[in-house]
Amino acid sequence: MSHAEAAAPVGQAAGTMPEHQLPVGQLPANHLVDTVLPVRPAMVNRGSVERMRPGLVPDLLAEGTAKAMLLSGRHALVHGDALVLAEAGPLLDRLERSASSPAHIIYLGAALGSEDLPAGTGVLLFILPEPVDPAPAGLPAGATWEGFRDVAAQLDATHTALFVEASAIANWHATHTHCPRCGTVTNVEAGGWVRRCPADNSEHYPRTDPAIIVTVVGPDGRVLLGGGGPLDAKNYSTLAGFVEPGESLEQAVVREIQEEVGVRVKSCQYLGSQSWPFPASLMLGFTAVTDDTEAKPDGVEVTRARWFSREEVQEAVLSGEIVISTRLSIARSLIEHWYGGVIQDRPADG
Helix, strand or coil: CCHHHHHCCCCCCCCCCCHHHCCHHHCCCCCCCCCCCCCCCCCEECCCCHHHCCCHHHHHHHHCCCEEEEEECCEEEEECCEECCEEHHHHHHHHHHCCCCCCEEEEEEEECCCCCCCCCCEEEEEECCCCCCCCCCCCCCCCEEEEHHHHHHHCCHHHHHHHHHHHHHHHHHHHCCECCCCCCECEEEHHHCEEECCCCCCEECCCCEEEEEEEEECCCCCEEEEECCCCCCCEEECEEEECCCCCCHHHHHHHHHHHHHCCCEEEEEEEEEEEECCCCEEEEEEEEEECCCCCCCCCCCCCEEEEECHHHHHHHHHHCCCEECCCCCHHHHHHHHHHCCCCCCCCCCC
């Protein structure tokens, strides 16, 4: 099916729905419509104006309604299926008494309203140099320090958004401590979203590295998936790479696919994005088409590349022959967009 056919209304019979209104299971495989990957709503008002107010963080700590989450390295304190969100002021007092003062306190924003965070609740991030034992700090006894991949599937939308935002800003602070112009240690301002050099007064802001991630579809409709590492590894996913200075996103798609697997992309279309701040990426999802039918991995970034029909992907996943990206990732969304529906995972006891 051509791109034009995929985007056209499905049939002309009375009562036929336009393609963009059809349930996912009834969409043509690799369909192209106005909204392809769903837009996930923001769960926190980041308060880009509010955080510029001098004294914001001390005021929130003093007023007694703000909540705080804890992050150390790439791990957050989690209890059950939720982040630990403690009363910020009392928690800071307990941490300081136990000599575990946060290295930084960052304003993450105001909650838009959820089960445990009423709308308007200010949320602070306490970045700790080392993980603390929850009990002495007055935190839930069963709380544990967990990485995002370990708990993302069990967190609700608000807690997922907080974990991602916190990780992004914490990673930036950890790697951008000095002025890139003169090397002076910078001061933190604007609720943790600006670092200012006291020597030359230059301002420095959090960075995000754009990366393209692509499903490459051949002339026969098969998708090209690849992986790195050992040649006998089972993991297969979409192809990806960073956007270089001066490139458009489409140019990056063409270049990366050519470099990694020797395939010439003739056209591509943007489908959606996902923040992946581990450490600082924004994954920009594309689907691309090519007339090539052979792939030659570069042996560095990609060691294995293979074309799959839709039937072959599903059979290979169910049999355990291959493992594809998890449902947490945009890679899985892209693969299932090409597939035209949900790919069933291999049963846990399979």
